[in-house]
Amino acid sequence: MTKYLTGALASLAAVLLASTAIAQTELTVYSAIEADDLEKYAARFNEDHPDITINWVRDSTGIVTAKLLAEKNNPVADVVWGLAATSLLVLKAEGMLEPYEPAGLDRLDPKFRDTDTPPAWVGMDAWAAAICFNTVEAEKHGLTAPTSWKDLADPQYRGHIVMPHPASSGTGFLDVSSWLQLFGEEEGWAYMDALHENIKEYQHSGSKPCRHAGAGESVIGISFEFRASRTKADGAPIDIIVPSEGIGWDMEATAIIAGTANEEAAKTLVDWSVSDKAMELYNEGYALVAVPSISRPVEHLPEDFASMLIDNDFEWAANNRSAILDEWTKRYDGKSEAQ
Structure with missing residues (x-):
């Protein structure tokens, strides 16, 4: 009996260790993505990366931008996922972004990325x-x-x-x-x-x-x-x-906040943010996404919307x-x- 109990305890310990191995890395993600889409964005990301939990801080663009600037010397966010490029350019000028070249960057329309190499931010959709x-x-x-x-x-x-x-x-x-x-x-x-x-x-x-x-x-x-x-x-x-x-x-864009303690997880999120799967997600609401071949018309919008x-x-x-x-x-x- 003791032998079987010992074996059972060992199995339980192995399960607990496995759970710990995929224990969640938590990312604090600031965003102006529409509130009714936050759950969907996190769920699609977690299909591929279940080991990373996203803790959203969401508000309108100007409020998120002001919050980030106020926290410049004591940053709280790890990543910005879905904020105006014009706001990220302001943060870049303040030295608040960590440059990073995500996998698949060469697929992006050049206007959907920061001009520096490596870029301080990458675009998602317009x-x-x-x-x-x-x-x-x-x-x-x-x-x-x-x-x-x-x-x-x-x-x-x-x-x-x-x-x-x-x-x-x-x-x-x-x-x-x-x-x-x-x-x-x-x-x-x-x-x-x-x-x-x-x-x-x-x-x-x-x-x-x-x-x-x-x-x-x-x-x-x-x-x-x-x-x-x-x-x-x-x-x-x-x-x-x-x-x-x-x-x-304007374009929604993604960037890593300089000084994050979760740099590897932050890079994983930025890599995913420019993946085909992410672009297809953005295209559910936005007609123009950063990878031109994935852009498709959106219901009720003119097909030549981009030309306007x-x-x-x-x-x-x-x-x-x-x-x-x-x-x-x-x-x-x-x-x-x-x-």
């Missing part, structure tokens, strides 16, 4: 501005559909437009920075002055304006294409409008981010949503 237009509410108020950005300054839309706050939302910042590039700085600020007259509220999320419009709480929500296509797919009575002047865009993206100067946007936000806040913050 997200771009879009207008969510509630056709039912528009009919109630006798409003015609806009076709361009400049149409939104028409007085018929006064009090019917919500848009993201550029300091807290990456979508809001890409709107403002793209208007300044499209129209020039003087005309761009003049346009935003006129648009401000029609704004009901600046909201602290890139998704919320489209949800707001989809629910009939406003007629027009300036948002981004991922949330627009998903809101329409969920049955909201919206048309997705891509303004004729072209649309601002402006030639966005990410370096300019990153270098001027603070000045742009300071000026925007002085002019328009009075209509911001309470936090």
Whole structure:
């Protein structure tokens, strides 16, 4: 009996040791990925790497960026997975990113990676501005559909437009920075002055304006294409409008935070973030991903969506981010949503 008991205990010990061998390495991952997709992203990653647990810290782009900058001297995050490239360029300038060349880097479209070798960050997918237009509410108020950005300054839309706050939302910042590039700085600020007259509220999320419009709480929500296509797919009575002047865009990207104590696990996540499996995951919501051969059209978006993206100067946007936000806040913050 003792012999069998001893054998059983030995087997149990072996199981426990095996469990310890695949004990979880925990990564603190900061992200602005849509909240309803976090579980899916972690689950797909864990299919291949069950030994790494992701502890998400998720918020809007501007809030995540501010949090990372505030933690510069005492970093908490190990990895950033899904944050605007313009934000990562700001972090790179502060020396906060650990350069790393992930496996399969040569498959990426060159514009979806940092220009240094090894790169400080690598891209995942592009997200771009879009207008969510509630056709039912528009009919109630006798409003015609806009076709361009400049149409939104028409007085018929006064009090019917919500848009993201550029300091807290990456979508809001890409709107403002793209208007300044499209129209020039003087005309761009003049346009935003006129648009401000029609704004009901600046909201602290890139998704919320489209949800707001989809629910009939406003007629027009300036948002981004991922949330627009998903809101329409969920049955909201919206048309997705891509303004004729072209649309601002940014890319979600991934980077390792310098000084992480979990460098190997962090590299494993970054390797996976540019894999075919990851790109197929991103393409479930985003039409344009970093590996061009994997990009496929997304339901409810134009098939030529990529051709509508402006030639966005990410370096300019990153270098001027603070000045742009300071000026925007002085002019328009009075209509911001309470936090």
